[in-house]
Amino acid sequence: MKKPGTLLKSQRERIVRTAARLFAQRGYHAVGMTELQDAVHLGRGALYHHIRSKEDLLFDIAREYISDLADDASAAQQQADARERVRLLGRHLVQKIASHQAELTVCFREVQSLTDARHAEVMALHARYEHAWREAFELGAAQGHFRPYDAIVLKGVLGMYFYSYLWMRPDRAMSPDDISLRFNDMALRMLARDPT
Amino acid sequence: MKKPGTLLKSQRERIVRTAARLFAQRGYHAVGMTELQDAVHLGRGALYHHIRSKEDLLFDIAREYISDLADDASAAQQQADARERVRLLGRHLVQKIASHQAELTVCFREVQSLTDARHAEVMALHARYEHAWREAFELGAAQGHFRPYDAIVLKGVLGMYFYSYLWMRPDRAMSPDDISLRFNDMALRMLARDPT
Missing domain, CATH: 1.10.357.10 (Tetracycline Repressor, domain 2)
Structure with a gap:
């Protein structure tokens, strides 16, 4: 069983990897935070819990x-x-x-x-x-x-x-x-x- | 003496080179057309005469x-x-x-x-x-x-x-x-x- 810290770390990693993929495909300036929320299936509050x-x-x-x-x-x-x-x-x-x-x-x-x-x-x-x-x-x-x-x-x-x-x-x-x-x-x- | 066509061409080249320098320094998305106008010392109308x-x-x-x-x-x-x-x-x-x-x-x-x-x-x-x-x-x-x-x-x-x-x-x-x-x-x- 994963420890909660590990789970949080992998959640953050998942967000970073997804953001990299979106930024690479469509450009950093073209991708909004709402689009990233949708891509990682997180609400605004949950997303901002992991990244500022x-x-x-x-x-x-x-x-x-x-x-x-x-x-x-x-x-x-x-x-x-x-x-x-x-x-x-x-x-x-x-x-x-x-x-x-x-x-x-x-x-x-x-x-x-x-x-x-x-x-x-x-x-x-x-x-x-x-x-x-x-x-x-x-x-x-x-x-x-x-x-x-x-x-x-x-x-x-x-x-x-x-x-x-x-x-x-x-x-x-x-x-x-x-x-x-x-x-x-x-x-x-x-x-x-x-x-x- | 340069022909008018040559002058127009070199004006456009000057705009393109200045834009390249600004985009390279500060990023394409970060540079606005007003900033470019200032850099090439042209008004909005004159600039848009050369580029769309x-x-x-x-x-x-x-x-x-x-x-x-x-x-x-x-x-x-x-x-x-x-x-x-x-x-x-x-x-x-x-x-x-x-x-x-x-x-x-x-x-x-x-x-x-x-x-x-x-x-x-x-x-x-x-x-x-x-x-x-x-x-x-x-x-x-x-x-x-x-x-x-x-x-x-x-x-x-x-x-x-x-x-x-x-x-x-x-x-x-x-x-x-x-x-x-x-x-x-x-x-x-x-x-x-x-x-x-």
Whole structure:
């Protein structure tokens, strides 16, 4: 049996996921709180018991997936071989994009709609996550596997992965694991010490 | 001396560019027509002489840069060597992102705010542009330079380039040509026949 706290948490999660889906489909500004009430089958009072405002929802949507990714990236630092660390970071990123495509869509589109302090917090999480990739690239250079660290290579590799929120279709024949195998191979080509 | 038609065209271009900058900075929904009037120093009547609605502006912003890119890509098909064709496509793309960063920002964020027919037209231009890259990749495979065509590689390469609209800073020490040299090198690594 679930504890009441767990139930409340999953209720809030359900609201956040539904809001992400609606915002991704129709735009943050186009979706009203009444529409969200209908979609989650809650009255106004019950909905506002869980969230305070539409901007609160946007903040949770923009923060959660990147916060998870930054935590995964910290865990990946246990991996001592830089090439394996890149593969692990890449696999987690593709999996997160596949499972949270609506959240990424909303964040990429609407992050500037957050208040300054919240915008700064979300951007700091992104910077923390990007730094974990940078450390893997620098480690690989020190280990003799990768070329010397280059910020443009970092941006190129991250762009390849992140851009997939725009085209990935989880219902297609290709699984997120298949996509990450191909992307990881390309990332390692981009990073390889000797030019082809 | 400019002909009146030229003057009208440049007036409209000035309005579209200013609108792109405002929409990119503050969000399409947040910017009102009165604010745009002030920014372009035109009265309501003069502004509406050039554009019919805010959505008209969004359509022009989203369509112009990708339409130019699709035209450049058709011209690049004169280039018989697939590697040179990729370098040319890459250089034009980075140059366009640098010169039209506000337009790309607005298009990536707001394309779903267009009416269905206009949305379809903008997406068809993107598909036409993507197809020119695909043809270069297929040509390179036929010429023995590239690995067999793979849609995931195409998406990865385009993601690397397009994602730069989020981080490129034209005022920094690195020029668009420097960035495209690095990106083109990475694209050719991703495409190379023999794995590294």
